[in-house]
Every structure is written in C-alpha cells, then in structure tokens.
Amino acid sequence: MFAGAKAMEGSACGPLQLMFGLKSEVDRTPTESDPIEQRAITAVKNGDSGSYDYVVSKYMKRVVSIAWGIVRNAHDAEDLAQEAFVKAFQTIARFKSGEPFGPWIYRIVTNLALDVMKHRQRFRHEEIQDSLPAARGDRADLPAVANELARRIDEAIEALPEMQRIVARLYLVENFEHSEIAAMTSLTEGTVRSHLSLARAKLRERLADLYEGRHD
Amino acid sequence: MTDERFFERLREDAAQLRYTPQDEFTWTRLAASIRSRMLSNVTVAQMLARWFRPIMASFATLAIVAALSITWIETREPAFNADSISANSLEITVDGDTYTLAE
Numbered sequence: 612m613f614a615g616a617k618a619m620e621g622s623a624c625g626p627l628q629l630m631f632g633l634k635s636e637v638d639r640t641p642t643e644s645d646p647i648e649q650r651a652i653t654a655v656k657n658g659d660s661g662s663y664d665y666v667v668s669k670y671m672k673r674v675v676s677i678a679w680g681i682v683r684n685a686h687d688a689e690d691l692a693q694e695a696f697v698k699a700f701q702t703i704a705r706f707k708s709g710e711p712f713g714p715w716i717y718r719i720v721t722n723l724a725l726d727v728m729k730h731r732q733r734f735r736h737e738e739i740q741d742s743l744p745a746a747r748g749d750r751a752d753l754p755a756v757a758n759e760l761a762r763r764i765d766e767a768i769e770a771l772p773e774m775q776r777i778v779a780r781l782y783l784v785e786n787f788e789h790s791e792i793a794a795m796t797s798l799t800e801g802t803v804r805s806h807l808s809l810a811r812a813k814l815r816e817r818l819a820d821l822y823e824g825r826h827d
Numbered sequence: 828m829t830d831e832r833f834f835e836r837l838r839e840d841a842a843q844l845r846y847t848p849q850d851e852f853t854w855t856r857l858a859a860s861i862r863s864r865m866l867s868n869v870t871v872a873q874m875l876a877r878w879f880r881p882i883m884a885s886f887a888t889l890a891i892v893a894a895l896s897i898t899w900i901e902t903r904e905p906a907f908n909a910d911s912i913s914a915n916s917l918e919i920t921v922d923g924d925t926y927t928l929a930e
Binding site (some may be wrong): 765 | 846876
C-alpha cells in the first residue's frame with residue numbers, strides 16, 4: 612500500500628488501543644523535520660503523485676481525528692479528510708519546501724470542518740423551529756467510550772459553545788499548542804487563549820466531582 | 828488544585844478521546860479514495876509537471892548533445908596553417924604573368 616508505512620507511523624496508536632481507549636500518553640504534534648517527508652513532497656511537486664502516499668499515510672489518522680472532533684460525524688470526518696488531502700495535493704506547488712507538512716494539512720482540514728459547521732448552523736437557522744435543536748453530531752457515530760472518565764470529559768467538552776468546544780478539543784484532545792490552534796483556526800493567539808480560559812472555567816465546574824478530590 | 832494544574836490533568840485524560848478507528852480497512856479505503864480523487868482531479872500545473880517536464884528535458888538533452896557534437900566536429904577539422912600552404916603551392920595568373928605562392 613503505502614511506501615515506508617511502518618517507518619512513518621509516528622503518532623498512531625498501538626494495536627490494543629481502543630477508540631476512546633486506554634492509551635494515556637499524549638502524542639506530540641508531528642512537526643519535527645522528516646527527511647523522507649521532504650523528499651516525498653519534492654517528488655510530488657515534480658509530478659510523482661505516488662510519493663504522496665507517504666504523506667497521506669503519515670497524517671491520515673490525525674487529520675481524520677481533527678475533523679471528527681469538530682464535526683462529530685465519522686462519515687463527514689472521512690469525507691473532510693479526503694477533501695483536505697486532495698486539496699493539499701492540488702495546491703502542493705504553493706507549499707513551501709522544507710516546512711513540515713503537518714501544520715499545513717491540519718489548517719486545511721480545520722478550515723474545511725469549520726465551513727461544514729457554518730453550513731450546518733445556517734441550515735439550522737433556516738429550519739422551521741418546530742422541533743428540538745438539532746444535535747451537534749450524529750450520536751450514533753460516537754465511538755464506544757472506554758471509561759466513565761472519558762465519557763464525562765467528552766460530554767463536558769461537547770456542552771461548550773461552538774468555538775470554545777473546537778478550541779478546547781484541539782488543545783485538550785489533539786494536544787496542539789495555542790499558536791498551532793491559532794494558525795489552524797485563523798484566530799489570534801489571544802482569542803485562542805480567551806476561548807480556552809472560558810472553556811477551562813466551565814469544564815472545571817462541570818467536572819468538579821472528578822478532579823477536586825484528586826491530589827495526584 | 829490550581830486552574831493550570833486542573834487543565835494539565837484534563838489534557839492528559841482527554842488524550843484518550845482522540846478518534847482512531849482501529850479498523851485497518853477504513854484507512855486502506857480512505858487512502859484508495861484519496862488516490863482515485865487525486866488522479867481524477869489533475870490540475871493544469873500537475874499536467875504540465877507530469878508530461879511537459881519530461882518532454883522539455885528530452886529536448887534539452889538533444890540540444891546539449893547537438894551543441895557538443897558540433898563543437899567536437901569543428902575541433903577535428905584540419906587547421907589552415909603554414910605547413911598546409913607550403914605543401915600545396917598556389918599559382919595566380921594576372922595579365923599573362925603567373926605568380927606562384929610558396930614557402
């Protein structure tokens with residue numbers, strides 16, 4: 612399938628990890644220099660589309676996860692990931708050689724996912740309000756929650772207002788830093804910090820019973 | 828617990844909420860879809876990169892080979908020097924007088 616797939620699997624999960632699973636350590640954002648990636652991108656720029664497989668397989672899981680965190684629908688997340696990779700491929704000439712590909716594809720997929728959310732909001736406003744507000748995502752697509760703690764955290768994050776939810780998810784779940792989130796969402800770093808501060812206060816209140824008694 | 832410590836702990840715990848389907852078929856299917864969409868949506872720039880670059884490279888190679896060949900042939904031609912003049916005397920006739928050009 613993908614060339615060098617084993618070598619590049621840097622941020623993926625182990626075979627025993629479940630969705631919403633058991634792995635506790637946090638993966639870092641793969642922005643470190645990767646010579647194989649640089650060569651692959653140079654080859655793609657020179658017309659070798661086959662070399663794009665390496666990039667796709669390296670970033671696919673993270674891209675799908677980012678998209679899913681925003682749109683909360685597996686089918687939409689997969690579509691968005693595909694669209695993001697195709698868009699990145701079509702505009703690869705604009706990509707600056709030597710830069711890590713990760714931040715670029717993350718920004719593309721985040722923007723696409725935010726567009727989907729805007730479209731959903733517009734659609735909801737246009738609906739006749741004769742029913743309960745539409746759910747944020749398709750609840751049937753939510754993966755099985757492995758434990759109570761994860762379920763509570765997920766519910767608390769999902770209860771946040773839209774941008775707080777998205778920023779909090781990128782920071783808490785996807786482990787991005789403020790500057791990275793700012794670049795991905797086109798917000799200023801100050802706005803990201805502000806969203807996170809508000810989210811933190813609400814999450815602390817909602818999860819007080821889980822965290823206030825813990826001293827470890 | 829401070830706000831910062833709470834958020835650090837929450838971040839550690841929230842990492843397990845990352846969405847990672849374990850079904851390898853999902854990733855294979857997605858990769859195949861991307862590949863097929865890439866091939867069906869080739870941009871003009873990529874078309875140029877794919878077809879015209881090799882063609883232009885071939886023309887450039889031919890031009891270089893031709894230039895080198897001409898240069899080589901020119902360097903191989905005998906020079907018109909004093910030795911060749913002395914070996915082949917030249918006669919010029921003007922108004923019935925014949926002049927011979929030789930060493």
